[in-house]
Amino acid sequence: MALAEKFGIQGDIYLAPNQMRGILASYFVTAGGPRIYVGSDNYFAYYSDYGKENSNTENISDEQARIIIDDFMTSHGFNFEYRIERNYRNKRSFNIISLLDGMPILYSRQLPAGLLIEIDSKNKVFSVNGILYSTDLFGKFPIRSAGEAFQFMLESQAGTLISIQSADPVNYQTWQRTYPDNQKISIYGYVTVNNPADTGNLPFLAIDEYALGGNTAGMEKIAAHTLVITNGQFQSVNGIRKFIVKDWKISGAAPIYTQNPLYTEKSQLVITDNSNGNTYILTDTPKDLPKIILEMNIDNEAVNGEVVTSGFLLSDGSFEWKVISYYPTDQKITVLSAAAIPIYIN
Structure with a gap:
């Protein structure tokens, strides 16, 4: 609970799936809005409002981001040395890279240790x-130069393990469907059931990323990956x-x-749908x-990039969209990062 308190989250503890949004977590803490998934003190994923629709369509300057991030780091007790770099995945994500004596700490695949912070449209x-x-000083040891290390590897009985990582397109844009408060609506989605860490409490129910309340009787028995339609309305109580x-x-x-x-x-x-003409x-x-994303050529092909739309096809033939993504033609790239790791054979 210490991490939850660090982020100001008050709520119950629930068992988490093995992996959630890239974090291998054992449990999460929430009361329905802010949420934190925890694997350990150093391995976690925090969301200021887990059910909030967050689109990454607007840019933010480096200076704006630095002010917001520095204030957040100070107010939440992250007092390690760091530097800020833009993350290639979208316009509003930044790597907060941990430094040790001014040098970045890297883990496998040459990726930096630290925090990945995303800033919403309200900054x-x-x-x-x-x-x-966590680092402890065990001693100080000389380090071979790059040339010496390379020569040592060539002369020794060593194999090489190469790791390659591909990257997502840069500066793609997404629009997530939004829903109004206090209006009767229907939502199609997948129900998730998370059991409480304390067996005396009720399970936490959600449809997609939205916490559920009201008439949820029977949902706790739904099999995983079952699609449902829920009728009701969004309401906010105490934030x-x-x-x-x-x-x-x-x-x-x-x-x-x-x-x-x-x-x-x-x-x-x-x-x-070009496959069937519907x-x-x-x-x-x-x-x-x-x-610009609506412009097409005479063959009905997008000329300025690729548009991806996801959702559900209903029985009446209508399309219930959930997310629209746009990948500009001039922003599509593939980044390959390779790391060669000597494997020594005695």
């Missing part, structure tokens, strides 16, 4: 992934936002992931989708 810290190391369920049932909708372009028709956003109208779409 608040949205998430923190922690991979830190904690939950979806209050009126009723729910298992859904026969089919998950869909399409790379077909979007376009406008009669002031509506439309997507055509056309779907998307409702409640983002107002800030740039016009």
Whole structure:
């Protein structure tokens, strides 16, 4: 609970899946809004509001980010030496790299130890992934130069283990579907059930990333990866936002992931599945989708990048979208980082 208190989270402890959003966690702490997954004191993932829709469509300057990050680090007791670098994954993510005597600490695959901080559109810290190391001084030892080490490897009976890592595209944009408060709506998604660490408490229920309340009877018995439709409304109490369920049932909708372009028709956003010619109208779409992603050539292909839309195909033939992602043509890259590690044979 010490880490939860460090981030100001008050709530119950629940057993976590083996891995959640890249963090190997044993449990998480939440009351429904802020949440922290914990593997150890140095291995964790914090979210200021786990159910918050967070799109990465707006840029932030290095100076703005530094002010926000420095303030966060000071106010949350992270007093190690660090430097800040932009993360290649999106416009609002930054690596907080741990330094030891001014030098970066790296772990396997040449990735830095430290924190990965994402800043939301309101310039608040949205998430923190922690991979830190505790260090103790055992002594001081001479280090071979790069040339000496390379020659030693050539002359010794050593093999080499090479690790390669590919990177996501740079500066892609995502729009996550948003839902209003205090309005009756339906949500399609997957229910997750997390059992409490204290067997006397109730399990924590969620649909996708949204905490659930209300009429959830029977949900705790749902098998993993079961798609449901829930009817109800979002409500916020004491700063904690939950979806209050009126009723729910298992859904026969089919998950869909399409790379077909979007376009406008009669002031509506439309997507055509080129594999079967079916056309779907998307409702409640983002107002800030740039016009550049809607431009197509005569073959109905996007000319300025790739648009990926995911959601569910309903029985009535409509498309319930969840996330729209845009990968600009000039921003698609593949980064390969390789590390050669000597393996010595005695």
